[in-house]
Amino acid sequence: MKQASHSLKDTAIQLEEFPSEIRPYLIPAYEGDVVYECIECGSTYALDQFLYTCPRCKSLLRLRNRDFNSLKKIPGTLWRKIFDYRKLLRIESLKGIFLFKEILFPSIPLEDVIYLGEGHTALVRANPELSERVGIEFLVKNDGFNPSASFKDRGMASAISFINYSIRTRGLHEVLGICASTGDTSAAAALYLSYLDKQVVKSVVLLPRGKVTPQQLSQPLGSGATVIEIPGVFDDCMKVVEELAENYQVCLLNSKNPIRIMGQKSYAYEVAQQLDYDTRNVVIVIPIGNAGNVTAVMEGFIDLYDLSIIPELPFILGVQSTHANPVVQWRATGTYQPMKVRPSVAQAAMIGDPVSFPKVSKLVGQYFKERFLALSVEEQEIIEGMLEANRYGHVVCTQGGESIAGLRKARVQGLVKPGQTVVVDSTSHQLKFSNFQQMYFENRYPAEYEITPQEKFINKPIVLDASAETIARFLHLKKKQSR
Ligand SMILES: *Cc1c(COP(=O)(O)O)cnc(C)c1O
Numbered sequence: 001m002k003q004a005s006h007s008l009k010d011t012a013i014q015l016e017e018f019p020s021e022i023r024p025y026l027i028p029a030y031e032g033d034v035v036y037e038c039i040e041c042g043s044t045y046a047l048d049q050f051l052y053t054c055p056r057c058k059s060l061l062r063l064r065n066r067d068f069n070s071l072k073k074i075p076g077t078l079w080r081k082i083f084d085y086r087k088l089l090r091i092e093s094l095k096g097i098f099l100f101k102e103i104l105f106p107s108i109p110l111e112d113v114i115y116l117g118e119g120h121t122a123l124v125r126a127n128p129e130l131s132e133r134v135g136i137e138f139l140v141k142n143d144g145f146n147p148s149a150s151f152k153d154r155g156m157a158s159a160i161s162f163i164n165y166s167i168r169t170r171g172l173h174e175v176l177g178i179c180a181s182t183g184d185t186s187a188a189a190a191l192y193l194s195y196l197d198k199q200v201v202k203s204v205v206l207l208p209r210g211k212v213t214p215q216q217l218s219q220p221l222g223s224g225a226t227v228i229e230i231p232g233v234f235d236d237c238m239k240v241v242e243e244l245a246e247n248y249q250v251c252l253l254n255s256k257n258p259i260r261i262m263g264q265k266s267y268a269y270e271v272a273q274q275l276d277y278d279t280r281n282v283v284i285v286i287p288i289g290n291a292g293n294v295t296a297v298m299e300g301f302i303d304l305y306d307l308s309i310i311p312e313l314p315f316i317l318g319v320q321s322t323h324a325n326p327v328v329q330w331r332a333t334g335t336y337q338p339m340k341v342r343p344s345v346a347q348a349a350m351i352g353d354p355v356s357f358p359k360v361s362k363l364v365g366q367y368f369k370e371r372f373l374a375l376s377v378e379e380q381e382i383i384e385g386m387l388e389a390n391r392y393g394h395v396v397c398t399q400g401g402e403s404i405a406g407l408r409k410a411r412v413q414g415l416v417k418p419g420q421t422v423v424v425d426s427t428s429h430q431l432k433f434s435n436f437q438q439m440y441f442e443n444r445y446p447a448e449y450e451i452t453p454q455e456k457f458i459n460k461p462i463v464l465d466a467s468a469e470t471i472a473r474f475l476h477l478k479k480k481q482s483r
């Protein structure tokens with residue numbers, strides 16, 4: 001399937017008006033030499049198949065551009081200009097995450113890119129009073145502004161573009177996209193798959209029954225996916241789809257699929273661009289669930305650093321709930337131990353055995369070392385992190401609340417300091433998690449959440465008669481002087 005793509009002549013600015021040094025690179029033609037590479041045994045495999053684990057040793061795969069070094073011929077300063085000028089083009093396939101095609105996933109031709117409006121989400125300065133309460137100034141990157149209202153759209157845009165490319169180049173007649181989900185992966189997968197040719201592509205999502213919000217459940221249903229609910233938590237769903245992906249002809253769309261990670265690197269590229277590529281003393285605060293996102297963000301910044309597009313790698317502060325914190329425990333003790341999760345309002349990150357942990361562990365050891373911090377926060381702090389931020393003009397989800405709670409704690413512990421540029425990842429939109437807000441307002445949390453609502457955060461509708469006089473009396477309104 002091809003999306004209508006505009007040619008440069010539709011652009012208000014003509015090619016010859018761009019600086020001559022930019023012109024040859026403005027529309028990316030570079031395709032690199034990208035292969036799957038096993039993170040343990042180093043075996044490589046061609047992209048002419050859907051692979052999720054190494055056929056030899058069963059370890060995770062990543063994607064590697066074996067020609068990456070040739071990108072270094074272009075100086076970092078020029079790359080910055082290329083990406084900035086490219087934003088002026090009106091070419092659909094370059095409007096989203098493929099703005100950064102050469103470093104994101106060069107082997108997908110622009111004609112196969114599926115763009116549904118993802119990426120380039122707002123970076124909003126936190127309200128000053130909120131900053132004061134949290135103890136430090138910060139910025140919120142609103143990934144809830146993506147089409148299915150979470151960052152998962154970034155990875156899905158690369159995965160579905162790859163499927164689209166594979167259908168065309170391999171002549172596939174049947175593709176069954178499948179994923180396990182804490183809610184947002186299935187919303188994104190169902191959305192993007194539904195855009196492709198229905199004669200060829202079918203969409204199936206597996207959800208843990210009762211463990212996704214009503215809004216998240218409505219999304220894949222609305223997109224026409226087959227929605228299968230099974231008992232248990234996300235980790236149980238994941239085991240089932242892993243087995244399906246191992247033994248049947250399906251296309252796995254969880255972040256175990258390294259193509260997802262490629263798209264999610266765009267978060268790092270955008271943050272760098274939005275900060276004018278000055279990453280000195282930057283802290284990125286990220287909620288961690290299956291650890292795909294934190295992997296992608298790290299890999300994205302490494303790309304930029306390797307090409308001298310940014311001067312420094314940022315600090316990464318990973319945040320987890322005490323009810324699901326295997327990565328924090330690993331950071332504190334040095335040993336990784338999968339855990340049984342307890343209910344969490346940061347439900348999208350409620351994962352006891354993160355699939356991408358081996359990648360995080362390697363990236364930290366090789367690149368981030370002291371630059372990777374991790375801490376856990378209580379459920380009460382998470383929900384109030386969300387409620388408080390949203391009372392100051394923000395629209396963060398519970399995972400965004402988790403990030404803010406983590407930032408507050410890191411500030412108290414001296415892990416972040418004033419003067420650092422802090423970017424908080426609000427991974428989805430407030431509206432996806434309004435049921436948790438409602439449970440708070442109505443004091444309906446089951447005991448295992450360990451949440452006791454405080455009066456100051458509660459808000460409820462007031463029922464009055466349809467009478468201006470009654471409402472004016474209730475609001476203690478002063479009468480206008482009669483003229
Ligand atoms: C998936 C998700 C997370 C966790 O991201 P991982 O890549 O699984 O670590 C956090 N917040 C939201 C809103 C999500 O959908």
Ligand SMILES: [Zn+2]
Nearest residue numbers: 038041054057
């Ligand atoms: Zn291997």
